[in-house]
Amino acid sequence: MAQFHQTFFEESFEGLDIMENELLNLDVGNADNESINTIFRSAHSIKGGSGTFGFTAIAEFTHVAETLLDEMRDGVRQVDQVSVDLLLKSVDVMRDMLTVYKDGGDMDADNIAAVQTELENLLGAGGSSTSADDSGSTTENTASAGWIISFKPHVEMLRTGNDPIRMLHALSELGEIEVVADISELPTFADFNPEDSFISWEITLTGDIKKEDVTEVFDWVEDECDLDIKPIASESESPAFESSETTPADVEASSTKQPAAKQAAAKKGGGESASIRVGIDKVDEIINLVGELVITQSMLGQIGGEIGSDADHNSNRMEKLLEGLAQLERNTREIQESVMRIRMLPISFVFSRVPRLVHDLSGKLNKKVELVTLGESTELDKTVMEKIGDPMVHLVRNALDHGIETPEQRLEAGKPETGTLTLNAYHKGGSIVIEITDDGAGVNKERVLNKARANGLVGENEVLSDDAINDLIFNPGLSTAETLSDVSGRGVGMDVVRKNIKSLGGSVRVDSVEGKGSVFTIQLPLTLAILDGQLVKVAEETFVVPLVSIIESIQVKAENLNGIAGKADLYKLRDEYIPVIRADHVFGMSNSQASLNDRLMVVVEGDGKKAGIIVDDLLAQQQVVIKSLETNYQRVDGLSGATILGDGTVALILDIAGIIDMFKEKSAPVPPAPKGNGTDSDIADEAA
Amino acid sequence: MASILAVDDSASMRQMVTFTLKGAGYDVTEAKDGMEALQIAKSNSYNLVITDINMPNMDGITLTKELRSLPTYKFTPILTLTTESSADKKMAGKQAGATGWIVKPFNPDQLLATVKKVLG
Numbered sequence: 001m002a003q004f005h006q007t008f009f010e011e012s013f014e015g016l017d018i019m020e021n022e023l024l025n026l027d028v029g030n031a032d033n034e035s036i037n038t039i040f041r042s043a044h045s046i047k048g049g050s051g052t053f054g055f056t057a058i059a060e061f062t063h064v065a066e067t068l069l070d071e072m073r074d075g076v077r078q079v080d081q082v083s084v085d086l087l088l089k090s091v092d093v094m095r096d097m098l099t100v101y102k103d104g105g106d107m108d109a110d111n112i113a114a115v116q117t118e119l120e121n122l123l124g125a126g127g128s129s130t131s132a133d134d135s136g137s138t139t140e141n142t143a144s145a146g147w148i149i150s151f152k153p154h155v156e157m158l159r160t161g162n163d164p165i166r167m168l169h170a171l172s173e174l175g176e177i178e179v180v181a182d183i184s185e186l187p188t189f190a191d192f193n194p195e196d197s198f199i200s201w202e203i204t205l206t207g208d209i210k211k212e213d214v215t216e217v218f219d220w221v222e223d224e225c226d227l228d229i230k231p232i233a234s235e236s237e238s239p240a241f242e243s244s245e246t247t248p249a250d251v252e253a254s255s256t257k258q259p260a261a262k263q264a265a266a267k268k269g270g271g272e273s274a275s276i277r278v279g280i281d282k283v284d285e286i287i288n289l290v291g292e293l294v295i296t297q298s299m300l301g302q303i304g305g306e307i308g309s310d311a312d313h314n315s316n317r318m319e320k321l322l323e324g325l326a327q328l329e330r331n332t333r334e335i336q337e338s339v340m341r342i343r344m345l346p347i348s349f350v351f352s353r354v355p356r357l358v359h360d361l362s363g364k365l366n367k368k369v370e371l372v373t374l375g376e377s378t379e380l381d382k383t384v385m386e387k388i389g390d391p392m393v394h395l396v397r398n399a400l401d402h403g404i405e406t407p408e409q410r411l412e413a414g415k416p417e418t419g420t421l422t423l424n425a426y427h428k429g430g431s432i433v434i435e436i437t438d439d440g441a442g443v444n445k446e447r448v449l450n451k452a453r454a455n456g457l458v459g460e461n462e463v464l465s466d467d468a469i470n471d472l473i474f475n476p477g478l479s480t481a482e483t484l485s486d487v488s489g490r491g492v493g494m495d496v497v498r499k500n501i502k503s504l505g506g507s508v509r510v511d512s513v514e515g516k517g518s519v520f521t522i523q524l525p526l527t528l529a530i531l532d533g534q535l536v537k538v539a540e541e542t543f544v545v546p547l548v549s550i551i552e553s554i555q556v557k558a559e560n561l562n563g564i565a566g567k568a569d570l571y572k573l574r575d576e577y578i579p580v581i582r583a584d585h586v587f588g589m590s591n592s593q594a595s596l597n598d599r600l601m602v603v604v605e606g607d608g609k610k611a612g613i614i615v616d617d618l619l620a621q622q623q624v625v626i627k628s629l630e631t632n633y634q635r636v637d638g639l640s641g642a643t644i645l646g647d648g649t650v651a652l653i654l655d656i657a658g659i660i661d662m663f664k665e666k667s668a669p670v671p672p673a674p675k676g677n678g679t680d681s682d683i684a685d686e687a688a
Numbered sequence: 689m690a691s692i693l694a695v696d697d698s699a700s701m702r703q704m705v706t707f708t709l710k711g712a713g714y715d716v717t718e719a720k721d722g723m724e725a726l727q728i729a730k731s732n733s734y735n736l737v738i739t740d741i742n743m744p745n746m747d748g749i750t751l752t753k754e755l756r757s758l759p760t761y762k763f764t765p766i767l768t769l770t771t772e773s774s775a776d777k778k779m780a781g782k783q784a785g786a787t788g789w790i791v792k793p794f795n796p797d798q799l800l801a802t803v804k805k806v807l808g
Contacts, residue, residue: 008700051793161765161787220788
């Protein structure tokens with residue numbers, strides 16, 4: 001049976017999504033029948049499947065939820081907010097249970113029981129208990145020397161596809177059988193209709209046979225025949241089984257008492273589908289191998305180019321070789337892209353969590369919110385997707401809690417009563433951009449600034465640009481505590497959101513206009529497996545600087561350099577000052593204090609902070625395959641990974657934000673470099 | 689060998705039914721709802737139809753009624769897949785002309801036993 005589990009999980013999770021969606025869209029008080037039907041059907045399928053595949057806990061729980069849905073479907077129960085919310089909760093419980101069955105772990109038995117009790121309470125005291133009817137242990141071991149069965153099919157029995165002969169045959173397998181046919185009702189040939197049934201039988205069945213085995217033979221036709229089953233009169237007769245009636249309970253008890261499951265015989269399966277499921281580890285393995293292939297290919301290309309340039313005596317064959325290498329490069333590139341696409345999933349996987357969140361939160365906060373989602377089919381890497389969910393949900397929470405105002409406040413501010421939350425995703429270069437826009441109150445700059453001043457994050461007289469003030473909300477020390485609530489005040493702050501996004505190589509920023517709303521913009525790399533990098537040379541070693549973090553590369557001019565005594569250099573780049581980082585120092589490759597004049601400096605930005613990294617040479621720009629240092633060695637501060645270059649050497653990939661942080665620690669306490677207009681008095685004085 | 693039309697909107701149930709019956713040598717065709725089943729049934733003939741009841745587009749009860757109204761399927765055994773709790777569903781199936789039912793949840797052995805019972 002296990003071979004069907006994967007399909008079962010897949011369709012059940014889909015079913016739960018359907019249920020959730022339909023429940024959220026349900027017009028409470030005036031529910032659409034088709035929607036209720038759809039919800040019911042999903043629950044019903046999950047129940048059926050989970051029972052069949054042995055996930056009894058889900059089957060039992062779902063049964064109760066299904067009963068509630070059944071009542072709604074039959075119009076016995078109003079579709080009200082209370083039941084819809086409870087059903088949504090049930091969906092969560094079912095999803096959790098499925099996840100536990102699928103991935104292992106522990107069931108939250110308390111929660112399951114609590115929700116089930118709520119359901120049962122709603123259904124009323126008489127709420128049909130889950131397993132009352134299916135564990136019917138009416139083990140009626142009624143055996144006798146045999147049975148006398150009077151079987152008279154109704155005229156129309158054949159028309160349900162039931163053949164009396166089949167039943168006689170089945171009875172004959174139970175014991176010794178003697179059959180007497182009564183053909184007295186048989187009409188004359190002229191009146192004979194072959195579609196009707198006219199014969200009745202008197203059957204004597206002898207042997208040690210349970211009554212339920214006999215009734216089971218007739219269970220489908222109890223309404224289509226006159227049936228009388230009596231024990232053969234004998235000394236064993238007892239009043240206990242005088243009754244010859246077949247009750248539904250008997251039928252059910254017998255049909256569930258089949259022998260335990262054995263393995264189905266053959267090995268040929270019959271699954272057809274337009275997609276196949278494969279383990280992510282297999283895909284990762286291919287990606288890894290393709291990575292190796294890319295390296296091998298670029299190595300060959302490099303050697304080919306070198307040989308080609310000094311081998312004109314054999315030029316014809318050489319040309320062919322170079323052509324072949326060029327084709328290899330194209331093919332390799334295409335394979336790499338195709339393989340990368342396997343891991344790509346539409347962002348709707350993450351967006352789909354939001355409607356429910358908005359529903360629950362707006363209810364809790366008494367706010368009216370309309371959710372708009374755009375660009376749901378925008379694809380990104382599965383790994384990135386899995387990690388962006390939580391930060392994004394946090395930003396949505398934040399927008400609902402702190403952004404969008406209550407209907408009263410909105411009306412007062414001359415806005416429509418219902419606020420709008422927009423999720424938008426689109427590709428931009430090698431990144432995916434996710435925007436979370438609300439038309440709420442916006443960031444209260446004054447309050448943020450006051451708070452930052454009180455915490456010593458911003459100097460008393462420091463003047464900050466609007467952007468810089470907005471950016472303060474990502475600072476760990478800055479939670480506008482007076483608005484802390486149980487909705488977003490869960491101990492996870494904006495700083496954690498930024499940290500998590502940063503760890504994915506992405507960035508987050510906020511633009512906000514007071515009274516009009518805010519836009520949170522998350523920018524993420526499409527994949528964590530490859531990276532567009534600038535190769536640079538530092539003290540004979542090659543490093544990779546992620547292209548996304550490079551702003552420009554310049555030649556250092558001594559007059560723009562300002563040394564802070566014994567600490568760090570600052571470089572005046574147009575109207576701002578950026579710290580100068582000597583990569584060779586950071587990685588302990590040299591301690592040279594040689595003048596920086598005329599040296600090359602790559603200006604980078606990581607986590608909103610700019611810095612200049614001094615390098616010896618700028619080499620090629622190329623796409624590199626990221627190899628994890630953690631997996632192959634250990635984490636190293638300032639490095640995000642490594643790659644293998646065409647010539648086979650290993651190059652380390654710089655973690656720009658990490659290096660800037662390291663540098664800050666080493667050279668602390670350097671006053672925070674002013675962002676934007678650079679009016680910070682301390683530094684301006686130093687520079688002067 | 690006997691041919692069977694298996695109708696269920698749940699892919700895992702279809703897989704399980706098909707796997708079991710094919711393993712026993714039956715010729716199995718799948719349909720994902722009543723509508724699809726009816727269409728397939730009209731251009732073929734089957735010795736047995738096994739159908740789920742709750743399905744989108746066309747449910748198993750309607751399918752049964754529709755099939756019974758076709759000359760080819762007047763006497764063809766039709767089994768409904770039904771859950772324990774819905775005794776009235778079994779009856780609804782019977783009233784629509786179904787031969788019998790298989791109670792969910794069932795395991796492959798139970799399914800095979802029932803099918804053998806009907807097809808002999």
